[in-house]
Amino acid sequence: xxxxxxxxxxxxxxxxxxxxxxxxxxxxxxxxxxxxxxxxxxxxxxxxxxxxxxxxxxxxxxxxxxxxxxxxxxxxxxxxxxxxxxxxxxxxxxxxxxxxxxxxxxxxxxxxxxxxxxxxxxxxxxxxxxxxxxxxxxxxxxxxxxxxxxxxxxxxxxxxxxxxxxxxxxxxxxxxxxxxxxxxxxxxxxxxxxxxxxxxxxxxxxxxxxxxxxxxxxxxxxxxxxxxxxxxxxxxxxxxxxxxxxxxxxxxxxxxxxxxxxxxxxxxxxxxxxxxxxxxxxxxxxxxxxxxxxxxxxxxxxxxxxxxxxxxxxxxxxxxxxxxxxxxxxxxxxxxxxxxxxxxxxxxxxxxxxxxxxxxxxxxxxxxxxxxxxxxxxxxxxxxxxxxxxxxxxxxxxxxxxxxxxxxxxxxxxxxxxxxxxxxxxxxxxxxxxxxxxxxxxxxxxxxxxxxxxxxxxxxxxxxxxxxxxxxxxxxxxxxxxxxxxxxxxxxxxxxxxxxxxxxxxxxxxxxxxxxxxxxxxxxxxxxxxxxxxxxxxxxxxxxxxxxxxxxxxxxxxxxxxxxxxxxxxxxxxxxxxxxxxxxxxxxxxxxxxxxxxxxxxxxxxxxxxxxxxxxxxxxxxxxxxxxxxxxxxxxxxxxxxxxxxxxxxxxxxxxxxxxxxxxxxxxxxxxxxxxxxxxxxxxxxxxxxxxxxxxxxxxxxxxxxxxxxxxxxxxxxxxxxxxxxxxxxxxxxxxxxxxxxxxxxxxxxxxxxxxxxxxxxxxxxxxxxxxxxxxxxxxxxxxxxxxx
Numbered sequence: 062x063x064x065x066x067x068x069x070x071x072x073x074x075x076x077x078x079x080x081x082x083x084x085x086x087x088x089x090x091x092x093x094x095x096x097x098x099x100x101x102x103x104x105x106x107x108x109x110x111x112x113x114x115x116x117x118x119x120x121x122x123x124x125x126x127x128x129x130x131x132x133x134x135x136x137x138x139x140x141x142x143x144x145x146x147x148x149x150x151x152x153x154x155x156x157x158x159x160x161x162x163x164x165x166x167x168x169x170x171x172x173x174x175x176x177x178x179x180x181x182x183x184x185x186x187x188x189x190x191x192x193x194x195x196x197x198x199x200x201x202x203x204x205x206x207x208x209x210x211x212x213x214x215x216x217x218x219x220x221x222x223x224x225x226x227x228x229x230x231x232x233x234x235x236x237x238x239x240x241x242x243x244x245x246x247x248x249x250x251x252x253x254x255x256x257x258x259x260x261x262x263x264x265x266x267x268x269x270x271x272x273x274x275x276x277x278x279x280x281x282x283x284x285x286x287x288x289x290x291x292x293x294x295x296x297x298x299x300x301x302x303x304x305x306x307x308x309x310x311x312x313x314x315x316x317x318x319x320x321x322x323x324x325x326x327x328x329x330x331x332x333x334x335x336x337x338x339x340x341x342x343x344x345x346x347x348x349x350x351x352x353x354x355x356x357x358x359x360x361x362x363x364x365x366x367x368x369x370x371x372x373x374x375x376x377x378x379x380x381x382x383x384x385x386x387x388x389x390x391x392x393x394x395x396x397x398x399x400x401x402x403x404x405x406x407x408x409x410x411x412x413x414x415x416x417x418x419x420x421x422x423x424x425x426x427x428x429x430x431x432x433x434x435x436x437x438x439x440x441x442x443x444x445x446x447x448x449x450x451x452x453x454x455x456x457x458x459x460x461x462x463x464x465x466x467x468x469x470x471x472x473x474x475x476x477x478x479x480x481x482x483x484x485x486x487x488x489x490x491x492x493x494x495x496x497x498x499x500x501x502x503x504x505x506x507x508x509x510x511x512x513x514x515x516x517x518x519x520x521x522x523x524x525x526x527x528x529x530x531x532x533x534x535x536x537x538x539x540x541x542x543x544x545x546x547x548x549x550x551x552x553x554x555x556x557x558x559x560x561x562x563x564x565x566x567x568x569x570x571x572x573x574x575x576x577x578x579x580x581x582x583x584x585x586x587x588x589x590x591x592x593x594x595x596x597x598x599x600x601x602x603x604x605x606x607x608x609x610x611x612x613x614x615x616x617x618x619x620x621x622x623x624x625x626x627x628x629x630x631x632x633x634x635x636x637x638x639x640x641x642x643x644x645x646x647x648x649x650x651x652x653x654x655x656x657x658x659x660x661x662x663x664x665x666x667x668x669x670x671x672x673x674x675x676x677x678x679x680x681x682x683x684x685x686x687x688x689x690x691x692x693x694x695x696x697x698x699x700x701x702x703x704x705x706x707x708x709x710x711x712x713x714x715x716x717x718x719x720x721x722x723x724x725x726x727x728x729x730x731x732x733x734x735x736x737x738x739x740x741x742x743x744x745x746x747x748x749x750x751x752x753x754x755x756x757x758x759x760x761x762x763x764x765x766x767x768x769x770x771x772x773x774x775x776x777x778x779x780x781x782x783x784x785x786x787x788x789x790x791x792x793x794x795x796x797x798x799x800x801x802x803x804x805x806x807x808x809x810x811x812x813x814x815x816x817x818x819x820x821x822x823x824x825x826x827x828x829x830x831x832x833x834x835x836x837x838x839x840x841x842x843x844x845x846x847x848x849x850x
Contacts, residue, residue: 083149083782085157086121089114089134092160093469094416095368098136101161106131106143107676120159125149127782129194129716131615131674134159145615145673146194151782152850153304158297164524178617178671179273182474182518182527185557185567186607186621187277189213189671193269193296195679198714200726201774201795203311203843205262206272206291207249211728212710214621214667214683215276217703218728220770220802220837224249225258225645227703228276229623230663230689231288231601233258233644235575239283240264240293241358241370243410243427244461248291250352251378251404254433254455255578255651256644263354263376265331267306267317270296277605277623278555278569281514281531282465282478287575287601287627295358295372298327305850311793311843312337313352322359330357342383347392348399353377368414375407384441388816390833394807397753399647400437400451406430410461420468423478431457435648439750450751453649455488457579476531477515484508486579490652495748495756498635500652506583506591510537510576511546516553529555535574539582540594549574549598563612569605574598577631580651581640593631596657602626615673624664630691631655637694637759642702661691661701672713680713693762700734700763707731720780729771734763735805743808744821744830755808770802772838786850795841806832 089098097118104111105122114120132144139161149155179190191209196202202209207224210216217227225233234256238245249259273292275283283290298319308315317331338349354376361369380402386392410427436443437451465478485507492500516531531553536546543549553571560566576582577596584592607621631640632655639659643650665687672680689704707730714724738755742748748756774795781788810828811819821827 084154101136184278200776214669228288235288237286281533298329378404400435423465452491474518482510502585504583578651615675627661630659663689677716722778732766789847801838804835
């Protein structure tokens, strides 16, 4: 092991420079109808290097030194475009396919500047685009998009090692994910069923071209979301010859291939396997996670008017227990809580786009599946079924189709369409809970879901102002109320006005609906009857107002204020806690009797500064104030579990000569709420023998807070460009100051020397309660190696 470290250290400290040159090439097309753009001017920012596209729209920039470049693109009748942070290497050409938007008015009449930052008529606020370079180099991000977006405004910064996406005070189950327009249910390994979070990202960053992150102002063709929508664009594979990459990361090994298949089709595919279980065992941790994942994208272009994308994404996850670990109090507690767990999931889908002069049609068909099993025995002793505490088996399957048409006519952009979906949920659940409650039921639930939507957008006042109005309706066959789509009408209205070439003011308001989780819909009592037959869609009303200032140096400032009002959120009738407060734990949420009457609200202010690559510097600054509240069982507003109040993230870096790059990220939050335990109920023998944990005191729901959290991460990258291959080596250190935060203590009981719980001498029905420190935060060094050829 020490020899490997010495080799990596020598690579990091080497200053050898290989002087070969690289290439950027691709095609320039109309972003709307994909027609080629001949004679567009493509130049490298800050240099005299440039070229023009030929009559077929193809271009090539050659004789480039390896490094990072920005491209400036111009053509008469189209909006100027800047493409940031294009990585050039010697071994392989860099393919950049340029898509330009037409001007709808004459150039001299419009306020037109180079598009440094993504802005859409439908979503003039609450939209940020993240390039692949930002994701790969993010300090502490571990090449994981869920962690990278914690640098953006409105996204919670947590001390947990999980990847829960918590946006503007909303629950982790309020987010939706799309890859090339195809919905995927989760983007994490070991995901929480009924939510979307998990500890490790599922998507291989080598596939990503860009990510659009909506924290509000969702377009109406993206439904069933209350807090955020993430749109992933997978890159196009090489069309000239095969290319390969191998990555040894902090968590896993990955192999990726991209290659042409035929003259009109390409493929990019990867496989990853974790070695976390080996690392956890070596470190003496009480559980051993293991995962495998695979993904692919094939693009087929039968002719210039048709593009077919086929994507696949899947994972196999296993968690086993390391019962031979040294039995500290903390390890013993963790072993008492974590079940053995096996999950596998996949999504496969296709998107066909047919382009005409001013219109394109989209057809999306996909299928996704989740299988989730978990078991837990008292004292982890599976020798007798009498010790069984949890035996859970479940599956979720969805088959979807969406039809859309998008057109531009007389200055209007019009999008409309419809969707239909078949869903099937099954479960076989046995679970012992506190207070002598046992869940023991089998359920099979199938249903149809349907939707229709339309949105009209227009730039007016010589493109100084944009206005967009959309309407969406949703329904399903679960019950009569939700079957009527008029009960789920979701209107949205957005507008933006440019005060000058650099300053714009924008707003959005809308109503959004989301179906409760299948675990809630499919819950049955011991007689086999559906219990939650009267649930309704959860509703959220949004209002956002923002001001944006764009500088002339590839940077912008934004200020946004937001307000969200929730209604019809399911309230768990077993523990009297709203499902809005759940979703950040492992396992399953929502499998309980509920009532759809919980109300909440969230409001706040966001400050954001983004510096894209300029003079080899880049940076992000975001500050968010958020106040998130939901009603308790008595109807009074109390802090939600996501009421982090103050959050700050600062990321910056510089690219040096000879392939060196250094970055750092600082994160802070002022502490999240938690609910203290009911010590009497928790220490009761009949409860503790089942839960081995504390029972929340719902009369004090989220009345306490953990300590403020901060963390500093640093990353150093060194790139080596050889003639036929490229080597990237990086050192990533999370929490370099080794800061620790005291979280809510674990609840346990006093034990004798043999490890048996001690009976309370004053009342034999109880154990003697004890608190175990729960300290989060440790320094985590990581080294990675990436080889491409």
